[in-house]
Amino acid sequence: DAGITQSPRHKVTETGTPVTLRCHQTENHRYMYWYRQDPGHGLRLIHYSYGVKDTDKGEVSDGYSVSRSKTEDFLLTLESATSSQTSVYFCATLEGIANYGYTFGSGTRLTVV
């Protein structure tokens, strides 16, 4: 979906290094989410944002931080990457509280070696 761009699409990094994933949207959607996908677990919520500078933790937030300084960008940072953070990361957006049309990015495959 051209409305959401995740970058990078693939990344290999070493244990202990910081990593930042970017989600960029052109839809002016209020809500943004970061999920990770692992086999057998479906997608699990890491952090989400309900407005600029308004963020909160999801169910698997340990080891991750986020920032949203403007509507269109939601950054996910792994301060010190670990092998357990090897996963596929999806960004999603939602226009507003009355909507149910979530838009997902194409995903970022992160490998921590």
Add this chain to the structure above:
Amino acid sequence: AQKITQTQPGMFVQEKEAVTLDCTYDTSDQSYGLFWYKQPSSGEMIFLIYQGSYDEQNATEGRYSLNFQKARKSANLVISASQLGDSAMYFCAMRERAVKAAGNKLTFGGGTRVLVKP
């Protein structure tokens, strides 16, 4: 406790036959929404169908229908006339009461992999 449970990790279906994917959920909210997504091997998440907890009729979208049994807390997806292109991972998800600060989060099940045989 699991909020969304998909008990079928994988299943085969014959082309042109119907298939039912199971999904049960757990919530104490009266207002919630249930979703099904398809994830083909290319990895993108494709929205299939939505059912609101107050919707009296089961949702339908083309070959997809959602068998919503509120008392049983189940929201099974039925795919009619399966096609080879239906081979994919399918996820059930729930959004509980939409409150601003709660963020309208989606909670996903573990998924069911469907393989359609010719």
